[in-house]
Amino acid sequence: MKLSLSLQQSFQSPNLVLKRAYIKKVVETSLRHIDTQSDCEIGIACVDNDESHKLNLEYRGKDKPTNVLSFPSDLPDEMAQVLASFPIGDLVICIPVVLQEALEQNKAALTHFTHMLVHGTLHLMGYDHETSDEDAEEMEALEIEILAKLGFDNPYLEQD
DSSP states (O other): OOEEEEEEESSOBTTBOOOHHHHHHHHHHHHHHTTOOSOEEEEEEEEOHHHHHHHHHHHHOOSSOOSEEEEEOOOOHHHHTTSSSEEEEEEEEEHHHHHHHHHHTTOOHHHHHHHHHHHHHHHHTTOOSSSOHHHHHHHHHHHHHHHHHTTOOOTTSOOO
């Protein structure tokens, strides 16, 4: 499995310096963990509060910025089969929200960003924590396993 990454960083912060290779590694680790075999493409945009707020209101009806929005590809299967790599979709990550949540949860910014990246990637692959308790537990378990592979602790444990 090979991953093609399109990265747009319209918002950057000195408190969270992101490297393309690191982001690619996190997404690849997530996809391999759930046994993705085919080559994939993903788009990731790192945005500010205003852009996140606008998209969250337009697509989810929620009048506030949010940490990560997932836009899975709606490409028909027959079209996807003729492409060299499958476009799994796009993630929009709001850096100010991620930084604020990391602060509130007493986590390093990169740790929380990595969790949101794994979380969003799983959403793109069809996992959903809002459909049922069982689905939420499955998604959380995958996140914990993937983050452990990347050297991070369980993000759902209370921080001191």
